[in-house]
Every structure is written in C-alpha cells, then in structure tokens.
Amino acid sequence: MQVTYGKTKQGKPCVIHNGYQFNQFRDLDGGLKKWRCNRYGSGCPSMLWTAGDDIKKGPTDHNHLSDPGRVNAQQRLHEMKEDVTSNVSALPTEVVSQHMRTADEETKLHMAHSESLKRILRCAEMRF
Secondary structure (H helix, E strand, O other), X not given: OEOEEEXXXXXXXXXXXXXXXXXXXXXXXXHEEEEEEOOHHHOOOOEEEEXXXXXXXXXXXXXXXXXXXXXXXXXXXXXXXXXXXXXXXXXXXXXXXXXXXXXXXXXXXXXXXXXXXXXXXXXXXXXX
C-alpha cells in the first residue's frame, strides 16, 4: 500500500492515511519508520510502520473517527506557506484565493477564514 507524506503544523514529516494523520515516532533498523496517530496524546493507540513509500504494517485500530477535512486543511495550509516562501512574487491574497478555489467543501469547512490565512502567510513570509 502506498504512503502519502505531508507536514505537521510545525513542518515535521507525517503520513496521511485514510483521513488520519500519523507523526513520525521512531527510525528503526532496515529503513523502517514507526509512526503514531497524531491524537496519541489524547489516548489513540494507532501505529503504522513504513519503509520508503510502502506501508509494511498497520495501521492498528484508532479510538476515534477519521477527519479527512481537518487533515486536508492542515496540508493545504502547509502548501500555502511553501508557495509564499518559495515564490517571492507570490502575494498571500493570490495564494489563498488559488488554494480556496481548488479545495473541496469539507476542507474549506476546516480552514481558517481568508483574512486569518493571509495574516498567517504574511508572518511566514517575514520569517523566510
């Protein structure tokens, strides 16, 4: 099974699988990586093991429902930040408009308001 990689809010690697997000927990021997559900701190025991782009084991059972809209919204925000920091001429207003046009309705429901997104992107731009 294929792995979809993304980034956490802090820019660290994560795995997106069936509407769940897994954060990297440990590097194991033989190129294996162990990932924990991003709701581990709230008691979710689910784990996933990968090697390269393949899922080798898991995921184990979650104790909560998946939330693909929230996970997709987080990934969209990370993509917007990358767009603003990698392209000096990209304006936050244009980047937000472009991403909002192509986002599905469920993802839009989980995204911040446009003005908040623009402010977040302006801050990301200044840090770069």
